Amino acid sequence: MERPFTFINSAMSADGKISTKKRKQVKISGKTDFDRVDELRASSDAVMVGIGTVLADDPSLTVKSEERRRRRVSEGKEENPARIVVDSKARIPLTADVFKKGVGKRIVVVSKSAPSDKVEALKAKADVIVAGGEEVDLPVMSGELKKRGIDRLMVEGGATLNWAMTRAGLVDEISVFVGNLIIGGKTAPTFMDGEGISERSEAIELDLEKCERMDEGVVLTWRVRSSGSK
Numbered sequence: 618m619e620r621p622f623t624f625i626n627s628a629m630s631a632d633g634k635i636s637t638k639k640r641k642q643v644k645i646s647g648k649t650d651f652d653r654v655d656e657l658r659a660s661s662d663a664v665m666v667g668i669g670t671v672l673a674d675d676p677s678l679t680v681k682s683e684e685r686r687r688r689r690v691s692e693g694k695e696e697n698p699a700r701i702v703v704d705s706k707a708r709i710p711l712t713a714d715v716f717k718k719g720v721g722k723r724i725v726v727v728s729k730s731a732p733s734d735k736v737e738a739l740k741a742k743a744d745v746i747v748a749g750g751e752e753v754d755l756p757v758m759s760g761e762l763k764k765r766g767i768d769r770l771m772v773e774g775g776a777t778l779n780w781a782m783t784r785a786g787l788v789d790e791i792s793v794f795v796g797n798l799i800i801g802g803k804t805a806p807t808f809m810d811g812e813g814i815s816e817r818s819e820a821i822e823l824d825l826e827k828c829e830r831m832d833e834g835v836v837l838t839w840r841v842r843s844s845g846s847k
């Protein structure tokens with residue numbers, strides 16, 4: 618099935634953590650990187666996060682630069698890319714910032730196991746896609762997004778969704794800012810959590826595309842070698 622070109626962007630510490638052991642967001646990158654991320658959002662059709670990130674950080678996922686929002690409008694697009702939350706059990710609060718802030722489309726992807734009253738309530742705030750039985754079926758979801766005209770999808774975490782999307786062969790490119798700090802803590806989320814591998818042969822292979830110094834860290838861009846076809 619056809620799916621969008623999909624890339625993950627994240628910021629991690631030098632030891633691979635993306636937040637603290639209390640799952641609280643920390644400033645890892647600086648102004649230049651935040652501006653880079655804003656441009657990535659502005660040039661995407663949709664920005665996606667997992668429900669864990671919404672519950673931890675309550676992000677708005679909007680384009681911050683007014684100039685970039687205007688550019689999108691002049692190209693016939695909405696000010697913000699579609700904002701997508703992957704949320705099997707429909708746990709997202711109706712008061713989440715993703716609903717409150719900015720104009721543009723919102724999509725919540727749930728599974729059949731989500732309570733129907735909450736799904737109904739969500740329909741007033743977002744387009745709801747149902748994919749999968751217990752958990753969201755990510756390949757089905759990706760096909761549905763493509764059908765809705767999403768050709769370029771940016772995934773902004775968190776740890777569990779990053780792993781699940783990549784393992785499912787749904788990710789084409791990965792960019793990660795590596796910052797000049799150590800966070801530590803064996804329970805702190807890493808760039809990719811999920812189940813992980815037990816043998817080298819199960820690893821997801823990457824090709825290094827770009828490596829650039831930025832602020833006090835470095836941005837690495839990787840191509841996923843064995844990702845499925847678009």
Ligand SMILES: NC(=O)c1ccc[n+]([C@@H]2O[C@H](COP(=O)([O-])OP(=O)(O)OC[C@H]3O[C@@H](n4cnc5c(N)ncnc54)[C@H](O)[C@@H]3O)[C@@H](O)[C@H]2O)c1
Pocket residue numbers: 626627628629635636637640641642645666667668669670671673674703704705706752753754755773774775776777778779781806810
């Ligand atoms: N530094 C950064 O760039 C960055 C970016 C985003 C999030 N974060 C951090 O990441 C943490 C949140 O990550 P997380 O791993 O707890 O949550 P997550 O955002 O990855 O969401 C995971 C949830 O998605 C849902 N889900 C639905 N279908 C799924 C499927 N098929 N496979 C897997 N998950 C599925 C599940 O409910 C799962 O618990 C927070 O601490 C946040 O601060 C950091």
Ligand SMILES: Nc1nc(=O)c(N)c(NC[C@H](O)[C@H](O)[C@H](O)COP(=O)(O)O)[nH]1
Pocket residue numbers: 627628642643644645646647650651654670674675676677678679773774794
């Ligand atoms: N580029 C970047 N550098 C960081 O140091 C850091 N902690 C994040 N973290 C991403 C983050 O987890 C947020 O979810 C969104 O950046 C918030 O999005 P909004 O500003 O609410 O639109 N991202």
